[in-house]
Amino acid sequence: MIYKIAVQDARYQLDGSAGSDAIHRDPIYSYAVTQLIDDSGITGTGFAFTLGEGNDLVCKAAQYYAQKLVGKDIEEMMADFGTLFRQLADDQQFRWLGPHKGVVHLALASVTNACYDLWAKKRGVPLWKLLTDLSPEAIINTLDFSYLEDELTKEQALSLLTQEQAGKASRESILQTGYPGYDTSIGWFNYSDEKVRENCKKALAEGFTAMKLKVGSVDPERDIRRAHIVREVAGESVKVMLDANQQWNLPNAITICRQLATMNPYWIEEPTHPDDVLAHQTLARQIAPVKLALGEHVPNKVIFKNYLQANAAAFIQVDAVRVGGVSEFLTISLLCKKFGIPVVPHVGDMGQLHQHLVLYNHIAMGHEALFLEHIPHLQKHFVHPARIRNGVYETPQEPGSSCDLIALRN
Known part of the structure; x- marks a missing residue:
C-alpha cells in the first residue's frame, strides 16, 4: 500500500553550450520528481522534464495528483490503471488548465511514471520485462482510449497486441x-x-x-x-x-x-x-x-x-x-x-x-x-x-x- 509521497524539484545546470537549440539557448535540465513510498519500503520514482523555470509549478500539480494515490495498493491500481488515468486526467479541478496539456499534464506524467516504476520494483523486474511479460489484456487495462475511438478502440488495440504475440x-x-x-x-x-x-x-x-x-x-x-x-x-x-x-x-x-x-x-x-x-x-x-x-x-x-x-x-x-x-x-x-x-x-x-x-x-x-x-x-x-x-x-x-x-x- 502507498503510505507516503514526496515531490521534489531537481534542476541541473549544463556545462557550456550543451542542450542549446534554436529556441532554448540556455536550458537548465530539470525534473519534477514524484516518489511513491509503499509500506514495504519500496519507492517508485517518476518524473516530468522541463527546462528550469516553471518546474516548481509542475511539482505543485504533481503533489495534488500523487496525494490521491495514498492508501492504494499498486497491484490493484495497475490492474485497471486506464480508468484511474482518465479520472486523473479529467479531474474537475485541473482539467480546465489543460485539458491534457501543459503544467497539469506534465505533472500527471510524473505521477504515472512513478506508478509504473513502483509496480516493476514491487515485482522485482526491470520495467521492460514487466511490460513484455504482461498479457495483452493486462496491458490494455492500463491504457485509456478515450477520444481515439474513431481510429482505435480498446477492442481493436487488444486484437492488434494479440496478433503480435506470435512474433514476440x-x-x-x-x-x-x-x-x-x-x-x-x-x-x-x-x-x-x-x-x-x-x-x-x-x-x-x-x-x-x-x-x-x-x-x-x-x-x-x-x-x-x-x-x-x-x-x-x-x-x-x-x-x-x-x-x-x-x-x-x-x-x-x-x-x-x-x-x-x-x-x-x-x-x-x-x-x-x-x-x-x-x-x-x-x-x-x-x-x-x-x-x-x-x-x-x-x-x-x-x-x-x-x-x-x-x-x-x-x-x-x-x-x-x-x-x-x-x-x-x-x-x-x-x-x-x-x-x-x-x-x-x-x-x-x-x-x-x-x-x-x-x-x-x-x-x-x-x-x-x-x-x-x-x-x-x-x-x-x-x-x-x-x-x-x-x-x-x-x-x-x-x-x-x-x-x-x-x-x-x-
Missing part, C-alpha cells in the same frame, strides 16, 4: 544485441562549426551510425553549412537528422527544408509550431521525399491522432515525460502501429525511461527497432544510468524504470 519470441533477441542509439550531442545550436566537426568524429569512433544537428539559425546559410559539415564527416551511410525546434514559419520552412535536402537528411524535426497540424501536412507534401519527425512538444494522444490522420509526419517522437506518462506513451505507440508509423521517442529524460519502452514497443507491438536518441549530460546523476556501448543501449537489468536520482535516493 523472435524479437526478444534485441535483449542480447541491445537497442541502437543515435547521438544528439554532436551538434547543439551554440556549438562552433569546429566543435560540431570534432563531435561527429567522436560519435563515429564511439560506434554511432546516426546523429542529429540543431538547425534554425537566423541565417539559413549557417544551417546549410553546418549540415554539410556533418554529412562530410559522417559519410553517406550514416543517418543524419536535422532539428529546427519549431523555429520556422511555414513559408520559411518550405524554402529552407528544400535547401537542406541537398545533404540528404534522414528527417527534419519540429520545423514549425507543434500545434499546427495542417502546416506540417502542407510541408510534408511540399518537401517530399524529405521526411518530417515530430512529437517533442506534442502533449497528448488526440493531437498525435490528428497528425497521423493528416499523414503529416513520417516519424512520431512521443515522449513519456511530455504526454501523460507511460500509459499514454503506450496508447500512442499502439495508434502509430495501426497507422504503420515508427515510434522514435524524444529523449528529454536522457533515455533512462525510454530504453525500457522501446524494448516493449519492439518485442510486444512489433515496432521496428530503429534507434533511440542518446543525450549523455545527466547520466552521472542517476543511480543506474543508461549504458551505451558501441552506439547501442545495453538492456537494463535492475528492477524498475531506471529513473532513481542519486541525490534523491531514500
Whole structure:
C-alpha cells in the first residue's frame, strides 16, 4: 500500500553550450520528481522534464495528483490503471488548465511514471520485462482510449497486441544485441562549426551510425553549412537528422527544408509550431521525399491522432515525460502501429525511461527497432544510468524504470 509521497524539484545546470537549440539557448535540465513510498519500503520514482523555470509549478500539480494515490495498493491500481488515468486526467479541478496539456499534464506524467516504476520494483523486474511479460489484456487495462475511438478502440488495440504475440519470441533477441542509439550531442545550436566537426568524429569512433544537428539559425546559410559539415564527416551511410525546434514559419520552412535536402537528411524535426497540424501536412507534401519527425512538444494522444490522420509526419517522437506518462506513451505507440508509423521517442529524460519502452514497443507491438536518441549530460546523476556501448543501449537489468536520482535516493 502507498503510505507516503514526496515531490521534489531537481534542476541541473549544463556545462557550456550543451542542450542549446534554436529556441532554448540556455536550458537548465530539470525534473519534477514524484516518489511513491509503499509500506514495504519500496519507492517508485517518476518524473516530468522541463527546462528550469516553471518546474516548481509542475511539482505543485504533481503533489495534488500523487496525494490521491495514498492508501492504494499498486497491484490493484495497475490492474485497471486506464480508468484511474482518465479520472486523473479529467479531474474537475485541473482539467480546465489543460485539458491534457501543459503544467497539469506534465505533472500527471510524473505521477504515472512513478506508478509504473513502483509496480516493476514491487515485482522485482526491470520495467521492460514487466511490460513484455504482461498479457495483452493486462496491458490494455492500463491504457485509456478515450477520444481515439474513431481510429482505435480498446477492442481493436487488444486484437492488434494479440496478433503480435506470435512474433514476440523472435524479437526478444534485441535483449542480447541491445537497442541502437543515435547521438544528439554532436551538434547543439551554440556549438562552433569546429566543435560540431570534432563531435561527429567522436560519435563515429564511439560506434554511432546516426546523429542529429540543431538547425534554425537566423541565417539559413549557417544551417546549410553546418549540415554539410556533418554529412562530410559522417559519410553517406550514416543517418543524419536535422532539428529546427519549431523555429520556422511555414513559408520559411518550405524554402529552407528544400535547401537542406541537398545533404540528404534522414528527417527534419519540429520545423514549425507543434500545434499546427495542417502546416506540417502542407510541408510534408511540399518537401517530399524529405521526411518530417515530430512529437517533442506534442502533449497528448488526440493531437498525435490528428497528425497521423493528416499523414503529416513520417516519424512520431512521443515522449513519456511530455504526454501523460507511460500509459499514454503506450496508447500512442499502439495508434502509430495501426497507422504503420515508427515510434522514435524524444529523449528529454536522457533515455533512462525510454530504453525500457522501446524494448516493449519492439518485442510486444512489433515496432521496428530503429534507434533511440542518446543525450549523455545527466547520466552521472542517476543511480543506474543508461549504458551505451558501441552506439547501442545495453538492456537494463535492475528492477524498475531506471529513473532513481542519486541525490534523491531514500
